[in-house]
Amino acid sequence: MTEAWSPRVTRVLAPNPSPLTLEGTNTFVVAEPDAATAVVIDPGPADDGHAQAVVRACAGRRVELVLLTHTHVDHAEGARAFAGRAGAPLAALAPGWASPGAPVLAAGDPLAAAGLELRPLPTPGHAADHCCFELAAERAVFTGDHVLGRGTTVVEWPGGDMADYLASLELLRDRRPERLYPGHGPLVGDAVARVEGYLAHRLDREAQVLAALAAGDRTPAEVVARVYAAVDPALHPAAELSVRAHLAKLAGEGRAVADGDGERFHPAGPGQG
Numbered sequence: 247m248t249e250a251w252s253p254r255v256t257r258v259l260a261p262n263p264s265p266l267t268l269e270g271t272n273t274f275v276v277a278e279p280d281a282a283t284a285v286v287i288d289p290g291p292a293d294d295g296h297a298q299a300v301v302r303a304c305a306g307r308r309v310e311l312v313l314l315t316h317t318h319v320d321h322a323e324g325a326r327a328f329a330g331r332a333g334a335p336l337a338a339l340a341p342g343w344a345s346p347g348a349p350v351l352a353a354g355d356p357l358a359a360a361g362l363e364l365r366p367l368p369t370p371g372h373a374a375d376h377c378c379f380e381l382a383a384e385r386a387v388f389t390g391d392h393v394l395g396r397g398t399t400v401v402e403w404p405g406g407d408m409a410d411y412l413a414s415l416e417l418l419r420d421r422r423p424e425r426l427y428p429g430h431g432p433l434v435g436d437a438v439a440r441v442e443g444y445l446a447h448r449l450d451r452e453a454q455v456l457a458a459l460a461a462g463d464r465t466p467a468e469v470v471a472r473v474y475a476a477v478d479p480a481l482h483p484a485a486e487l488s489v490r491a492h493l494a495k496l497a498g499e500g501r502a503v504a505d506g507d508g509e510r511f512h513p514a515g516p517g518q519g
């Protein structure tokens with residue numbers, strides 16, 4: 247399904263719905279209306295029909311650049327083939343993913359393409375190689391899986407890092423965006439409030455994880471059973487990755503203690519934090 251989300255931004259929905267990907271991955275075609283070229287962000291899964299829909303959404307424009315927010319399969323599986331067929335460079339933060347000659351993604355080093363300026367915002371947390379892209383012309387940010395169109399995202403231990411994730415949410419909030427174009431789900435109009443909501447949610451979860459340890463839970467699965475009791479059990483395996491990321495952060499801060507194999511945790515004793 248292809249939909250114009252602004253005069254510059256067209257969303258093409260990939261056919262990969264699931265509890266974690268919501269309706270599917272959002273692939274974006276971005277260009278100034280009078281530009282002869284376009285930028286494609288997150289080509290999505292390897293699916294010929296989807297790739298053809300993205301090409302149609304380019305409306306005759308040449309693809310000048312392909313960007314990845316991160317390299318999870320639902321965003322990146324089809325990226326190399328798409329960029330190859332389009333003859334466009336593929337740029338990503340993840341080592342080994344960028345094509346030769348692709349622009350390097352760095353904070354403070356805006357990309358000029360398709361008549362636009364896109365500023366990379368490295369935002370590790372959901373994944374170590376995650377990068378958002380700020381579209382200056384709209385005070386908008388393409389957020390990948392850093393912030394979704396609804397619900398919350400997963401910080402997948404061990405690839406993701408909860409302390410990094412919270413710092414990256416603060417970075418995004420401090421850009422004061424007006425709208426977010428997420429990798430899954432609908433356009434977010436109340437951007438700063440949404441990011442603040444994500445920060446509050448993570449700190450709530452952290453407090454709940456600490457309370458679960460204090461109540462006697464020791465394994466990540468025990469903590470999930472208590473903290474995520476109201477959440478669809480189909481999401482519990484993903485929730486366990488986020489709980490492990492919370493526990494790793496708390497252990498790193500001395501607020502919880504990991505036993506030898508890292509599979510059991512207990513509260514830090516008095517005087518330890």
Ligand SMILES: [Zn+2]
Pocket residue numbers: 316318372373391
């Ligand atoms: Zn992801």
